[in-house]
Amino acid sequence: MDWLLDADPAIRWQVMRDLGDEPAEEIAAERRRVGTEGWGARLLALQADDGQWGGGTYSPKWISTTYTLLLLRLLGLDPESPQARDAVRRVRDGVTWKRSGDAPFFGGQAETCINGMVLQLASYFGETGDLVEALIDGVLGQQLDDGGWNCEAPLHSHRSSFNTTILVLEGLLERERSIGPDAVIAAARSRGEEYLLERRLFRSRSTGEVIRPAWTRFSFPPQWHYDVLRGLEYFRSAGGAPDDRCAEAIDLVRRRRRDDGRWPLQNTHHARTHFEMEDGDGNPSRWNTLRALRVLRWWDGARTAQA
Structure with a gap:
């Protein structure tokens, strides 16, 4: 525990919450530091004026807007913090999918894997509206008969992919966290979970x-x-x-x-x-x-x- 706590605020607050059972106010105080100190602050400072990171929406890996936002979520940047709100506003206003006719970032695009990531980000950072609802409908409509998802379906495969399935499951779980229980999403998650469990996860x-x-x-x-x-x-x-x-x-x-x-x-x-x-x-x-x-x-x- 001492070794884990001798770390960046992004790790410290999660250790305090998940392993140390510290008081909620102390956990929240440590989490607020993610937006102002250490790795979180460094990532936020790298956002360009046009809202992008790395000069692109999905590429170059792993420094593009999509992957940087995913990392900020893993660090636990508080979505209600002023730093998160400002960064997400700039993404919402300025970042688009060039290959999809400059479609807005939080509307996603054609590939299921990417849409699973975008759904997770939209849900975590509190994005709502018709774009996100259409994104959810699209992801749910791409679930395969075996319960999972595959970004190469239906042209190249009719079997699910572990990579795609975990991305979509994480997105759907984050969505339910943001809006509360949803019977349709819960049923889709249950089928996706069963796909992984039937295979003992590997x-x-x-x-x-x-x-x-x-x-x-x-x-x-x-x-x-x-x-x-x-x-x-x-x-x-x-x-x-x-x-x-x-x-x-x-x-x-x-x-x-x-x-x-x-x-x-x-x-x-x-x-x-x-x-x-x-x-x-x-x-x-x-x-x-x-x-x-x-x-x-x-x-x-x-x-x-x-x-």
């Missing part, structure tokens, strides 16, 4: 083999990529009792822990970054340690309560 349903070994190594930020820890973080965030079909994934998280009690950074998704937050693959990662510990706390807490 195995082929038909053969039982690990689908992609890279999914068993944990990166941060995950960007558009799926991995087992990201899947578990989604289920933790969604609340409710853990499903027994997550047990093998939980065991994998435990095995990834080092002898010093920490988890390493693994499988970094390389592209341009605004700046580095950790020391590279193989080294102890505060982000992965925080994420793994809160997943295990969720799992173990539920098991203790059941006993």
Whole structure:
């Protein structure tokens, strides 16, 4: 805990909330620092006058507007803070999808993966209106028969993708958090969750083999990529009792822990970054340690309560 708390405010406030059970006012005070100090303030300062980061809407990775906003959300920038409101207003007013006829940013575009990300951002930062409603309808209408989503459907695949499915599930969950329970969204999420659970979060349903070994190594930020820890973080965030079909994934998280009690950074998704937050693959990662510990706390807490 001392090591985790000796960190940027973006990590500190989440440790205080998810592992330390600190008083709400102290957590809120620490969270406010994300917009004025450290990594959060550095990212906000890099926004251009036209509202963009990195000179683009989705590219270049990972410094474009989309990925920078996703990172600010992971840091926990308070969407009600004046810093967040100003940054999002500039995005709303100035950032568009050039390949979609200059469509507004928060309306999304054609690709399901991107629309899952945009839905998460719109919901987290409090965007509403017809554009967002159309975005939700579009995402819901792209759900496949097996319960998941795939950005290559229907032209190139009729099977779902873990990468696309987790992005859409995160977006739909954030939407329900912003507006309250919604029966249609909840039903779609349930089908998407079942797609992951039937595969134990990383195995082929038909053969039982690990689908992609890279999914068993944990990166941060995950960007558009799926991995087992990201899947578990989604289920933790969604609340409710853990499903027994997550047990093998939980065991994998435990095995990834080092002898010093920490988890390493693994499988970094390389592209341009605004700046580095950790020391590279193989080294102890505060982000992965925080994420793994809160997943295990969720799992173990539920098991203790059941006993």
